Amino acid sequence: MKVLVAVKRVVDYNVKVRVRADETGIDLSGVKMSLNPFDEIAVEEAVRLKEKGLASEIIVVSIGDASCQESLRTALALGADRAIHVETSLETQPLGVAKTLKALVEKESPRLIILGKQAIDDDFNQTGQMLAGLLRWPQGTFISHLIRNGEEIEVTREVDGGLETLKMPLPAVVTTDLRLNEPRYATLPNIMKAKQKSLEVISAETLGVDLTPRLKTLKVVEPPPRKGGLMVANVDELLDKLQHEAKVI
Amino acid sequence: MPLLLIAEHDQSNLTASTLATLTAAKAFSAPVHVVVMGSSPEKAAEEAAFFKSVEKVWMIKDPRLAHPLAEDMTETLLDLAKGYDFILAPSTTFGKNLLPRLAALLDVALISDVIQIQDKNTFVRPIYAGNALATVTSNDPIKVITIRPTAFEKAQKGNSSAPFEACPFKESSSPLPIFVRMETSSSERPELTSASIVVSGGRGFQSKENFALLEALADKLGAAIGASRAAVDAGFVPNDYQVGQTGKAVAPTLYIAVGISGAIQHLAGMKDSKIIVAINKDPEAPIFQIADYGLVGDLFKILPELTAKIKKTA
Numbered sequence A: 001m002k003v004l005v006a007v008k009r010v011v012d013y014n015v016k017v018r019v020r021a022d023e024t025g026i027d028l029s030g031v032k033m034s035l036n037p038f039d040e041i042a043v044e045e046a047v048r049l050k051e052k053g054l055a056s057e058i059i060v061v062s063i064g065d066a067s068c069q070e071s072l073r074t075a076l077a078l079g080a081d082r083a084i085h086v087e088t089s090l091e092t093q094p095l096g097v098a099k100t101l102k103a104l105v106e107k108e109s110p111r112l113i114i115l116g117k118q119a120i121d122d123d124f125n126q127t128g129q130m131l132a133g134l135l136r137w138p139q140g141t142f143i144s145h146l147i148r149n150g151e152e153i154e155v156t157r158e159v160d161g162g163l164e165t166l167k168m169p170l171p172a173v174v175t176t177d178l179r180l181n182e183p184r185y186a187t188l189p190n191i192m193k194a195k196q197k198s199l200e201v202i203s204a205e206t207l208g209v210d211l212t213p214r215l216k217t218l219k220v221v222e223p224p225p226r227k228g229g230l231m232v233a234n235v236d237e238l239l240d241k242l243q244h245e246a247k248v249i
Numbered sequence B: 001m002p003l004l005l006i007a008e009h010d011q012s013n014l015t016a017s018t019l020a021t022l023t024a025a026k027a028f029s030a031p032v033h034v035v036v037m038g039s040s041p042e043k044a045a046e047e048a049a050f051f052k053s054v055e056k057v058w059m060i061k062d063p064r065l066a067h068p069l070a071e072d073m074t075e076t077l078l079d080l081a082k083g084y085d086f087i088l089a090p091s092t093t094f095g096k097n098l099l100p101r102l103a104a105l106l107d108v109a110l111i112s113d114v115i116q117i118q119d120k121n122t123f124v125r126p127i128y129a130g131n132a133l134a135t136v137t138s139n140d141p142i143k144v145i146t147i148r149p150t151a152f153e154k155a156q157k158g159n160s161s162a163p164f165e166a167c168p169f170k171e172s173s174s175p176l177p178i179f180v181r182m183e184t185s186s187s188e189r190p191e192l193t194s195a196s197i198v199v200s201g202g203r204g205f206q207s208k209e210n211f212a213l214l215e216a217l218a219d220k221l222g223a224a225i226g227a228s229r230a231a232v233d234a235g236f237v238p239n240d241y242q243v244g245q246t247g248k249a250v251a252p253t254l255y256i257a258v259g260i261s262g263a264i265q266h267l268a269g270m271k272d273s274k275i276i277v278a279i280n281k282d283p284e285a286p287i288f289q290i291a292d293y294g295l296v297g298d299l300f301k302i303l304p305e306l307t308a309k310i311k312k313t314a
Ligand SMILES: Cc1cc2nc3c(=O)[nH]c(=O)nc-3n(C[C@H](O)[C@H](O)[C@H](O)COP(=O)(O)OP(=O)(O)OC[C@H]3O[C@@H](n4cnc5c(N)ncnc54)[C@H](O)[C@@H]3O)c2cc1C
Pocket: A013, A037, A038, A120, B201, B202, B203, B204, B205, B227, B228, B229, B230, B231, B242, B243, B244, B245, B246, B247, B248, B258, B259, B260, B261, B262, B263, B264, B265, B266, B269, B279, B280, B281, B282, B285, B297, B298, B299, B300
């Protein structure tokens, strides 16, 4: 079973981003970039399937400018077998990414596609569901557990009311939640080995996919600041403030 | 053209998130049609018909909708959707699962997690864990949108009653998931995203047993319980208690964060609360920077005292 994993390069989760003064976006100069945390979990899950003999090959895909190759190398160091970089200078959005992945699915015929549930930059939480829709495959979103039984998978989804378990036939699309696994670190020997693995570059045009963004960002601003920081000395003072100043209890 | 609102319900009542979405729908100044799908959608459909802004209710009834799947719902909604300019659903795990699939098959973008509607083509949504707010627009012929429920008041019921119309269920012809089970984290407490008081606990609690201290406080205040990711990962509480960028967004009148450091991913889900209280033994904890009232100290001493001194309100 071939497994396809989609990975996005995003601002590292530890960075507190700053909005550009001209309100056109986020200031990305000199900011640390990383593999989207949910995509790290997606790669890890694929690697675990392969280690159990339940996956034959792991292909990682990233869509964007040349810098995504860095994320692909990270994914290769974590255990993916080969990488595809779909090159575009356009800003990627979920519908375009889903269409690109669909075109690759037609070329590569994976039985399972793993995506993150959400890219932590735009916080869209859409691409996996869109891809599943376009392929008309079953979808298992926000999963914290995955088992493969032959031509079927069983997934546990983290939903608002608790945990939902579904069974579905392969091929299928799943998206990862935080508690699916704890990703390993890439070891130095594996980082070296990753340099030898195949990284194919395809232009978005050759795939015949239109990546033109559908959403246009008019402006990006900082949220209104909260003025916090008032300290109280003890429980009595806290209760007094809550009752008489804030009047919330 | 009218607006289609996809209702989330529990087979008897509309969820609070759906009521917030009904309020958001008003901003489009378009007739609102609500679609209620379920194995027994009658009661929720009747409820939907009572809201003043609602002009029509589509009811789709089928036993296979007892545990609705995005795959089936999408096929059923595709034809209906083509008659609308705007399609809305709450940005809950229900809406997040369904609407991207529907939008993709309509070949349009999804504008997810909208917190403000500036005009019927211009929307504000948080990005980067709420550290920035993006104003976006789209030229797609149908605008498919999910609404962050905490950003809108719950709609008030009127006394009018809109007409009903049945709409057929259309089973997906492609392979489908099979529902196996739902493990509900049942609780007598108010629902987390619509509660007016939320008390949240983090890694500082050290164990699942110690969370009893927070439960006692919640009971005294009639509050819902939330948690940080660290507390959920450690197994102190179920997954659906997680508040934050990748959990639930809450905006109660009072949010009390106990033993939570205040990572940006946590703040993303609670910093729109009206009053924030932080209790933490580390005076440098970032949570204090956004808290209206901060109290430095050991939660194991403070919580019992606080709970004892509060007069029972609920
Ligand atoms: C992709 C991604 C998504 C994430 N999404 C979320 C999310 O949605 N929600 C979320 O919450 N987190 C999320 N996180 C995790 C987040 O980054 C933090 O790791 C997490 O919020 C920390 O939880 P915490 O504050 O409970 O733990 P810690 O940061 O360990 O803080 C524990 C606090 O308890 C205090 N404490 C300890 N003992 C006591 C005591 N006896 N009395 C009083 N105080 C005490 C300590 O001083 C400390 O401040 C995400 C992370 C990533 C990478």
